[in-house]
Amino acid sequence: MPTNAPCDEPVAAPEARPEKSKPQWLVSVRNLAEAELAVRFGVDILDLKEPRRGPLAPVSAEVWHQVADLVARPPSHRDGGPQSSAAVFSAAQLSAAQLSAALGESAQAVALADRVPPRFAFAKAGPSGCESESQLRGLWDAVRERMPAEVELVAVAYADHRAAGCMEAERIMALAAQGGFRRVLLDTFEKNGCSAIEVLGQTRLSQLGRLAHRQHLWWSLAGSITLGHVQRVAELVPERDDRPDCYAVRGAVCDGDRTGALCEAKMRQWQRTLR
Numbered sequence: 148m149p150t151n152a153p154c155d156e157p158v159a160a161p162e163a164r165p166e167k168s169k170p171q172w173l174v175s176v177r178n179l180a181e182a183e184l185a186v187r188f189g190v191d192i193l194d195l196k197e198p199r200r201g202p203l204a205p206v207s208a209e210v211w212h213q214v215a216d217l218v219a220r221p222p223s224h225r226d227g228g229p230q231s232s233a234a235v236f237s238a239a240q241l242s243a244a245q246l247s248a249a250l251g252e253s254a255q256a257v258a259l260a261d262r263v264p265p266r267f268a269f270a271k272a273g274p275s276g277c278e279s280e281s282q283l284r285g286l287w288d289a290v291r292e293r294m295p296a297e298v299e300l301v302a303v304a305y306a307d308h309r310a311a312g313c314m315e316a317e318r319i320m321a322l323a324a325q326g327g328f329r330r331v332l333l334d335t336f337e338k339n340g341c342s343a344i345e346v347l348g349q350t351r352l353s354q355l356g357r358l359a360h361r362q363h364l365w366w367s368l369a370g371s372i373t374l375g376h377v378q379r380v381a382e383l384v385p386e387r388d389d390r391p392d393c394y395a396v397r398g399a400v401c402d403g404d405r406t407g408a409l410c411e412a413k414m415r416q417w418q419r420t421l422r
C-alpha cells in the first residue's frame with residue numbers, strides 16, 4: 148500500500164468561503180431501471196457506468212440516451228406513463244438529478260467523448276496509463292475537444308495509482324486545478340473491497356481534502372465507501388471545509404458486491420443519512 152505522501156504541489160492562497168453545504172450523493176447505475184430507482188431515492192447525481200467491467204467502464208450510448216430522455220421528459224409526460232413500478236417519482240426529483248457518464252480509461256474515453264448526449268452535466272475519463280503530466284493533459288484535451296461543450300469533464304484520481312499506472316492523486320488534483328477543472332473524483336482503480344480511505348490513510352485523505360479546498364475544487368469521494376465512513380467523516384477529515392462535497396457509491400448500495408443489483412433497503416439507509 149502507498150505510504151502517506153506530502154502535498155508538495157503549490158497551492159493557491161486560501162480565501163474565505165461560505166461554510167460547506169450538505170454533501171451531494173452520487174450513485175452509479177447501469178441501466179434505465181436502476182436510474183429510475185436511484186431518482187426515487189433523491190440522488191443528486193446519476194452516474195452511468197457498467198460496474199462489471201472496471202471502475203469507470205461505460206454503458207452503451209443507447210442507455211445514455213434512454214436516461215437523458217427520462218430526465219428531460221418524465222414518464223408521466225409520455226404515452227403509457229411510468230415504465231416500471233420503480234418509476235414513482237416527481238418531476239422535481241428528475242429535474243434535480245444531474246447526469247454523469249463514465250467514459251472508460253484513456254483511449255476508450257477519447258473514442259466515446261463525442262457520443263455523450265449534451266443533456267449530461269458531467270463525464271469522467273480514467274487516467275490509467277497516463278504516467279506523466281503531458282500524457283494526462285493530452286488525454287484531457289482530446290476528450291474536451293470531442294465532447295459537447297455543455298458537458299463538464301471531471302478529473303479522476305485513483306487512490307491506488309500504482310495499480311492504474313498513473314500519477315498519484317495529489318499531482319492529478321494540482322494539475323486539474325491548473326487545467327481549469329472545477330471537479331475531481333477520487334476513486335480506486337481496483338475494486339477489491341479495499342476502500343480509498345484504507346489505501347490513502349486518514350492523514351493523506353485530509354491533505355487531499357485540504358488541497359481540493361484550497362484549489363476551489365469540488366471533490367467527490369468514491370472507492371468502496373461505506374455508510375460507516377460517511378458517518379465517521381468528522382473523525383476521518385476533522386476540518387469541515389476539507390470534507391468531500393459528494394459521496395459516490397456503487398458497491399455499498401448493491402445486493403452483494405458492486406456487480407449486483409441496486410438494493411432498495413441500502414438506498415433507503417443512505418437516503419436517511421444524506422438527504
Ligand SMILES: O=C[C@H](O)COP(=O)(O)O
Binds near residue numbers: 202334338371372397
Ligand atoms: O463513481 C463511483 C463509483 O461507482 C463507486 O463505486 P464503488 O462504491 O463500488 O467503489
